[in-house]
Amino acid sequence: MFKHVTVDRGRRGLLGAAGALILQAALQPTAASGQDAAGPKMKIGIIGAGHIGGTIGGLWIRAGHPVLFSSRHPEDLRDLVARLGPLAQAGTVDQAIAFGDVVFIAVPYGALPQISKDYGKSLAGKIVLDANNAVASRDGAIADEVERSGIGVTSQKYLPGARLVRAFNTLNYRIFEQEAERPAPRLAVPIAGDDQEAVQVAAQLVRDAGFDPVEVGKLADASRFQRGAPGYGQNVSAAELRQKLSLAP
Numbered sequence: 001m002f003k004h005v006t007v008d009r010g011r012r013g014l015l016g017a018a019g020a021l022i023l024q025a026a027l028q029p030t031a032a033s034g035q036d037a038a039g040p041k042m043k044i045g046i047i048g049a050g051h052i053g054g055t056i057g058g059l060w061i062r063a064g065h066p067v068l069f070s071s072r073h074p075e076d077l078r079d080l081v082a083r084l085g086p087l088a089q090a091g092t093v094d095q096a097i098a099f100g101d102v103v104f105i106a107v108p109y110g111a112l113p114q115i116s117k118d119y120g121k122s123l124a125g126k127i128v129l130d131a132n133n134a135v136a137s138r139d140g141a142i143a144d145e146v147e148r149s150g151i152g153v154t155s156q157k158y159l160p161g162a163r164l165v166r167a168f169n170t171l172n173y174r175i176f177e178q179e180a181e182r183p184a185p186r187l188a189v190p191i192a193g194d195d196q197e198a199v200q201v202a203a204q205l206v207r208d209a210g211f212d213p214v215e216v217g218k219l220a221d222a223s224r225f226q227r228g229a230p231g232y233g234q235n236v237s238a239a240e241l242r243q244k245l246s247l248a249p
C-alpha cells in the first residue's frame, strides 16, 4: 500500500541527538550488517529512487533501516514501497530530506544544480551520501567541470554545507543487488569525505548494505574512483581495492 508521509519539520531540532545516535551506531566495533543488522537504526531519505537509489534503499530496508524514497511524482513509487514492506515509505524530496538522519542522493549529475537551488539549504548540515556520476553524453557541461575539479569537490560546490560522502558510485546497481552479503571476502565499496563522522556513518551503512567499505580519503580523493579512474568499476574485495589504489592494508 502507498504510504504517504507528513513532514515533521520539528525533527530538525533533534538532529544533534540523532547525530550522536548515528555515530554510536557507526562506531560499534562489531559491525553488524545485512539482514537483521543489530544496533540503532538510521532514518534514511533517498533523493532519486531509480535504479541505484531503489536498490541500495532496498538493501538498507533489509538491514532494518526505515527508508523514505522520494520522487517528483511520489505516486509512481507505489509499487516499490509495497514490494519493500513496512519500513519503506514514499514522499516528496522535501519529505525525504526532513525524514532522513542521512540522505542518499542518486540522480543524473546534471540535476545537481537544480537540486542545489531547490534543496541546498535544507541539505546543509545533513550527512549526504552521493552516488551520482557525471556522464558527458547525459549531463552536459557539468561533466567537464567534474573532469577539471574532481567529482567530490564538484558535488560539494553544489551542496555547500552538506556533510558529503561519495559512496556507491562505482558499480552497476545489478552488481550491488547480486553481490550484497556475498560470502567473504565481500565486495568493496570505496568511500571518501572530508567530515570524519559522516565518513564513519557512511562506512556503517556500507556494511549494513552487505559490503566492505574502503576509505579512500577526502572528497578531493574521490576522483580516484570516479568514472574512468582506477578505482571505478572494480568488482573486487576490500584488500584487492586497497592494493589497486595503493592504500594501507
Ligand SMILES: NC(=O)c1ccc[n+]([C@@H]2O[C@H](COP(=O)([O-])OP(=O)(O)OC[C@H]3O[C@@H](n4cnc5c(N)ncnc54)[C@H](OP(=O)(O)O)[C@@H]3O)[C@@H](O)[C@H]2O)c1
Binding pocket: 047, 048, 049, 050, 051, 052, 053, 070, 071, 072, 073, 076, 093, 106, 107, 108, 109, 111, 114, 115, 131, 132, 133, 134, 135, 168, 169, 170, 171, 172, 173, 174
Ligand atoms: N544505474 C546504476 O547502476 C548506477 C550505479 C552507480 C551510480 N549511478 C549514478 O546514480 C545516479 C542515478 O542513476 P540511476 O541509474 O539510478 O538513474 P535513474 O534510474 O534514471 O533514476 C534517477 C532518479 O533521479 C530522479 N531525478 C532526476 N532528476 C531529478 C531532479 N531534478 N530532482 C530530483 N530527482 C531527480 C528521478 O526521479 P523522479 O523522476 O521520479 O523524480 C529518478 O528516479 C546517476 O548519477 C548515475 O550515474 C548509477
